[in-house]
Amino acid sequence: MAIHKEIFSDEALRHVREGSAKPPGQLSADEIPPMAASWANTEKMPVGGWKENRPRYLRGLSPCLAHCPVGNDVEGFVSTVREGDVESAARLLAAETPLPATCGRVCYHPCESGCNRVQLDGSVGIRAIERYLGDLPYFDSANIWSQARPATGKNIAIAGSGPGGLASAWALSLLGHKVEIFERKPEPGGLLLYGIPAYRLPKDILSKEIGRIKDMGVRINCGVNVGEAKELSKLLESYDSVFVATGAAKSRDINIKGDNNKAVYSAIEYLSEATSGNIPETGRECIIIGGGNSAVDAARSAKRSGANVTIVYRRTRAEMPAYETEIDDALKEGIQLEELAIPLELIVENGSLTGMKCLKTKLGEPDDSGRRSPIPVPGSDFVIPASSMINALGEIIDKEELTKNSDFQNALSELNHWGSSNIQGLFAGGDFVGGDRTVAHAIGGGKRAAMAIDRFLLGKSANPLESYIVGGGPASLAGYLKNGESDVLAEGIKTIQYKDLNPAYFPNVEREELAKVLDQKPDNSFREVESGYTPEEAKAEANRCFSCGRCTNCGLCQIFCPEGAAVHRDPQSKELMIFDSHCKGCGICVEECPRCALVMEPVNKESDVVKTETQ
Amino acid sequence: MIIREPNKATVNILGKDHSGPSGGHLACQGCGGALSLRMALKAIGNRCIFVIPACCMAVIDGPFPVSSLGVPLMHIAFGATAPTATGIKAGLTTQGDNETLVVAWAGDGATFDIGLGAVSAAADRNDDYLYVCYDNEAYMNTGIQQSGATPKAAWTTTTPNKKPKTSIKKDIISIMAAHRIPYIATASPSHPDDFLRKFQKAKEIKGFRFLHVFAPCPPGQRFEEKNTVKVARNAVESRVFPLLEIENGEKLTLTDIPDPIPIKEYLELQNRFAHFKNEDIEAFEKNIEKRWQELSEWNRKQT
Structure with a gap:
């Protein structure tokens, strides 16, 4: 900005630019500008000291995550579909489940019961979005997964190739272990194949899902009845661990x-x-x-x-x-x-x-x-x-058919949450262990057991398994692979409820239901009843997701901060942050955040010295 | 239809962009005026000169020798906003500068009451600048005295509950429309898309442009600081503060036709209405409804 030298002396300019130590009354005549004018900005004014509460960006937990028995990052893949990046969404889904096309068809979707949108206009069609992703070509081969660890040389036997056995085999393979499955029926799949009719889960979909797990190097031996042909005790001798998931048949x-x-x-x-x-x-x-x-x-x-x-x-x-x-x-x-x-x-x-x-x-x-x-x-x-x-x-559940050994029978009746028994190396999961008998629970149990087996085999004294539990619900395999460095595994993370959200930003949008053909003619047709979303429908449905508790960069906090202090991502750490020296703690950002990704915390006056930062 | 989350362009201009007034200014916590000014300056850009009379904003900008605004700003006496802006515009024109936008930024006191004659004269001459009235519905800076913009029966220090204000809020929009100036609009910071569009549109128009911005004041209107945007939003959604624009004093468009929320949801947030009984709420609602009908009729006739 051009400054007229004839109006402002150098001294006066220095004074107005840098401020003067002298009070105005002591300024000499040439130090006093003819007209009071301010040239410095207010950035160094420590107004941040006014506040008693300060906002902080804090990830909350979407209830769908805690409700998914599998441990899927539901909000993660749904919001990634919303952003239009279906490949990343598919990868997020693949990080927690080996059977997306299956669950996308047959899961009873407890995630949808937990969805906060239920209280507005019906839950997000999460199962249908999972189905949409599971049917994408990214899931055509095992390339969707990359080995998390080099081969460990450990061998694990799994009895049963239902969802529990398959999920455990998949997780153990990712962890670098060699897995062999024994299935008493002529084909793998367990309940998925023999219990769920093809009009709900077409056979080709299931065989694609199982094929992908086989491609990871999992051997499935069909027609081998553990209990008759192979005694459990024998298996335990020849393998480093045994996982029993023979279901309730x-x-x-x-x-x-x-x-x-x-x-x-x-x-x-x-x-x-x-x-x-x-x-x-x-x-x-x-x-x-x-x-x-x-x-x-x-x-x-x-x-x-x-x-x-x-x-x-x-x-x-x-x-x-x-x-x-x-x-x-x-x-x-x-x-x-x-x-x-x-x-x-x-x-x-x-x-x-x-x-x-x-x-x-x-x-x-x-x-x-x-x-x-x-x-x-x-x-x-x-x-x-x-x-x-x-x-x-x-x-x-028929434990006698599996083993006549009463020690084993007792051990298999007293399992902990992770499927560990009191016999070294013997684990169990799925319908076999009782509890909720659903495909999703079986997958979740298989994953938990895989983590427990991994920890048993490698003798890691690392984090306790409980630290991988998401919101008091399922265990996260992706979190386990990253040693717990995952937003959703943060200690004390709060599950977001509907009352925490700001409904002003969510107009009613009708849920997109999957089309069904229910007027089946009695022609022996086991043709699939439901058809999946088109890409547009999937995106429209994903658009309904609130993304409870997670900052989506919507920018409202930045627009509505009267101080310009609600700022965004730190260029270095990529962390969300607020300029503390300018923030006066009004709390508009927290109040207006549509999805409760910020919290208000009291300022501890003694330990928090407000530092002067500049933008 | 309302899209509640602002669109990407709005977020980029009003949110992500770091230009605009610098932080560290002296507004109270949750100030709707500081928020509006911040959004407005981002919307119109830095090529402008501000004229600000005695009002909250004169304090907020910062004490000598600092200024938050980051653009030239002339502090001026209470009633003199409009003629000063006229003079600055004339000076710029003489220097051949037709680019720089002159913005007169005054509160409701300086617009509805003390400066009204001067505003009317500038509008009458169709002087070429942007006049923004940020309206917090009382003289907040000097201690919450009632102004012409104070709603009927709302509490202020000069209209205590025992002696309520008897007149309704002055209809400044109709007064300005009577001058047949090229552009009049109302805006609320709670509706960023609409806010941005109107400021950008006003910037491009020649002649006297009048923007009436709703700027909730937590200490003066007696509500929690965190609720500033909520109060502004509820004002729009309950039709207390209709979003509209008027071209050439004739063609009126309601730019947001909300499915109205109960007026109670606006009133109950603010303690200045805490003494309202059911009949007061009904009377308040009646006025709002009447005004909305008039505006709808006007809107319908023109389109």
Whole structure:
């Protein structure tokens, strides 16, 4: 800026530019400018000392992360899709799960129940976004993963090739161990292949997912029944560790008259046969007993083979443990639901099933499960026609089939959260260990066990395994690989709730549902019911994500700071920071942040000396 | 339709860009005026000269010999904002400088009350500069005395609850529109996209341009500092402060037609309305609704 020398003397200029130690009254005549003018800026004014509270950028935890049993960085991959970088999104997803296309189809998505958007206009369609990513070509080969560590020379045997076994094998491979899986069925996949009908999880999708894990060097030996051909104790001798994930594959007996008829099947047996291509004969009227997911799966499979299907359940629809959407779809497909009925006996004429006698029930007080218990109503018996019956009362774990050794049986009954038993080198996970029986929980259990096995094998005295738990929920493999250096594993990280967000920035946007074809003709078609997102739909849905607790660089704190102190990323550390010497602690940035990525903290006057910084 | 998160261009200009007033100024915590000035200066750029009368902003800019603004700024007596800007513009024109923008930046006291005659004269002459009134609805700098911009019955130190203000907020927009000046607009810092667009548009127009900016004041309007933007947003969303622009005093456009939130959500944030009973809220709402209907009618007629 040009300054007129004739107006301002050098002394006066020095004075106005640099300030003077002398009070104005002591200035000599040529030191006093003819007109008071300020030439210095206010940057050195220590106004930051006014504050009692200071804002700080602090990563919070999106509830979806803590709710995902697998440990997926849900907010991470969803927001990366929103930013348009699907490849990075796919890599983020791949860092925590080996089976995205599978989970993207069959997971019951607890992440969506945890999603804060539920309280506005419905959760983000996370499962569908995962499916979209899992179907992308990045997942065509094992190249999506890179070996985290060189080969360790350790060998691990895994019993069972369901989601638990596969996830554990994948994680252990990434960690550099050699893995061999033993599967008693002729093909790998366990429940994914033999329990979930192809209309929900097409076989080619599953075989692609398993193929990718094989390509990592995992050997899968099919037709080998651990327990018969290979005793667990023998396995433990020839391998450095053994992981048991043989699932819960034994049907609970129904024990009614006539249950030995040839037209009576267990759901496991029925679904397994159906998968193999030879659907068991059900005749015109097929009855399913039970209210869980295998009941609905069996019902919808039987419907596809042309039968009239009725599900008989002792409570009402509201108490059915099967997933809501699955029940909806089943009813839309024309399946009948006979609520409040228990089977009494099967009516057999000349060796063939003709009907089932049932008793009505009414709902009484809640039982241990919190659901109202069914009470039989005397004399209310009635008969429904039946040409076949499928028992879907549930599955139980059969430890005896696995090992006759009672030490092993006991060890496998007393496992810790990480699947470790009190026998050195013996671990277990998946449905086999009880708890929530879902694909996602099995994958999560497989991952946890892999970390525990790794720690056991390498004898690392590093961080305790608990430090890899995200928000009190699942364990993060990516975090484990980075020795815990992950934002979401920060100590004391707060899970963000809806009330922490600023709803002013989130207008209602309707959720993008996946298209379904439910009017299946009875033509034996196990064609997939649901179709996935287009790239546009995936992006639109990802756009609904709040990114709870994570700074997305939206810039609102920068726009709204009256001091210009809300600044951004430090060029060196890439950390988010605020100019403390200018920040007066008004808290607008914290209040306005749409996603609660900042917090307000009291200033400790004694230890915090406000430093003068310049921009 | 409202896009609540500002678009990328707005973020780059109003947020990421480090130009604009320097930090360390003397505004109170959460000052809506300092925030508006900061956003405005970023929107119009550095090629400008400011004229500021006695008001909060005269203090905020900094004590001698420092100044936060980073552009030439003339401090001037209370009622003299408009003629001083006229003089500076004339001086620049004489020197052949047609690029530099002259900005008169005055509070509601200096615009609605004390300087109104001078503002009217400058508007009448259609002097070529940008006049911005940042409105915190009272003489906040001198101790929260009521001004012509104070809403009816709102608490100030000169209108205590026992003796409330009886007149409604002066309709400055209609007064200015009556001068048929080329551009009038209202803006709120809570709506950055709209704010940026209006300042950039005003910058390019020749003649007398009048921008009325809503600038919530935490100590004067009695609310928590952190709620400044929320108060401004709720003022717009409850239609208390409609966002509009008027071209040539005739063509009015409502630039944001909110699905209105209850007026209570605006009032209850501020303790200057804490004494409002239900009938006061209803009376307040009635005035707001009437004004909105008038503006909507005007808007409809023109488009």
